[in-house]
Amino acid sequence: MAREAASDARLPVGRLDSIQLVWTDSWQYDAPVGRLAERLGATPRHQVYSKVGGTAPQLLIGAAAASIAAGELDCALVAGAEALATRRAHRKAGEHVPWSHAADPKPPYGWERPPHPSALAHGLFLPVHTYPIMETARRAAAGLTIEEEMRERARIMAPMTEVAAANPYAWRRTARTPDELGDRFVGWPYTRDTVAVLEVDQAAAVILASSELADRLGVPPDRRVYLRGWAYAEDTWEVATRPALGSSPAIAQAAEAAFERAGLGLEEMHALDLYSCFAIALRQACDAIGLDPLDPRGLTVTGGLPYAGGPASDYVLHSTATMAGLLRAQSGHGLVTGVGMHLTKHTYAVWSSEPGGRLGDAGPVHVGKEVALLSSYEGVGVVAGYTVAHGRDGVAEKGFLVVDVPGGRAYAVVEEPGLLVEAKGRELVGEEVRVSSDGKLNVAVW
Secondary structure (H helix, E strand, O other): OHHHHHHHOOOOHHHOOEEEEOOOOOOOEOOHHHHHHHHHOOOOOEEEEOOOOOOHHHHHHHHHHHHHHOOOOOEEEEEEEEEHHHHHHHHHOOOOOOOOOEOOOOOOOOOOOOOOHHHHHOOOOOHHHHHHHHHHHHHHHHOOOHHHHHHHHHHHHHHHHHHHHOOOOOOOOOOOOHHHOOOOEOEEOOEHHHOOOOOOEEEEEEEEEOHHHHHHHOOOHHHOOEEEEEEEEEOOOOHHHOOOOOOOHHHHHHHHHHHHHHOOOHHHOOEEEOOOOOHHHHHHHHHHHOOOOOOOOOOOOOOOOOOOOOOOOOHHHHHHHHHHHHHHHHOOEEEEEEEEOOOOEEEEEEEEOOOOOOOOOOOOOOEOOOOOEEOOOOEEEEEEEEEEEEOOOOOEEEEEEEEEEOOEEEEEEEOOHHHHHHHHHOOOOOOEEEEEEOOOOEEEEO
16 A cells, blocks of 8 residues: 555655554554565655554644655655454454564553543443443433434435445445444444444555655646645543533634634535544534535545444545545545544644645644543432443443533443333433442442
């Protein structure tokens, strides 16, 4: 993939100034960037290996673009790859994964910040559980019933399956109607076929170069796509500490800054790719930027993470590469967004077939203010958001709650089977629950 990107840019791989690689979940290599450079026969003077997160590709792209604009580099490769489907197949067969250059010792996982101790104590750190908590909070704030939210979600996501069906690189290439998007629950109210599919084998690469180098390489003007402006913002790192679980002030600020830097507006975008790991990511984005989820431009150019594929931290490389191809073919402007961790980190990038604007940088244009999170709580609280975790057999296993309590918020679990059934049958947000605690684990009943 890296060679193909360099060939497309008419750039000999040995000419690369910088090689930057998105964190790879599939395998922990001893020297990921160095091993890639070695395979390419390149000797870049600048190398970067990212941390985990869906904003990592744009952060690398933005930093590389800034270095090129400053004259510190004249070209860079930003790449990423995952083989999680292959790894799963090996493990399912009871086979050793036959990959090379394993790190020894294995490095710590590449997140920027580990989960809060209370999140770990409650087992609440997987996105498939945290994102639906935000969804239920938004559902209640919007005045939707459980059934209305599900129907609306299917209407939003069905058109994405049509885009994926036309994308030769998509992992799931079957167009679906809204009525067909109702597979088994994973983190209720989400079904398996409306969330990101992570176990894919996919790779993508982007070449960035100065205009001067592109001139020397003979890249025609109609083959060039420009980063007009981008921005980065953060909501709170812990879901429970957000003042409003169902909305994102950070997205609004990131979008505003990106458009201002690009000198363009949402109405001037010819194509959009909003990060779509879970429906709440799409909905919060649409709410924040004033976009109809059924906008005729569509929400994705690839098919999105549930259908095109969600290769761990790499997806934005795929959406960026696809957007570049689209803008080459039809000219115009496009918006590509990224999301990291638990709807914590946000990147908004405006790409164009026309030069202009000003880049911006990774300095956050917004940092969320936290509500206090209590590790232990006993007493009455009010549900702010919740989900019901399901096993691979489709059986409800445990409920996770974010509870408004005196002095802040607290996590709690629901363990009684009868209450799990009830939680899926009626709206719990805004309802009182009784919380008991052993000092670490909070348990809710009603």
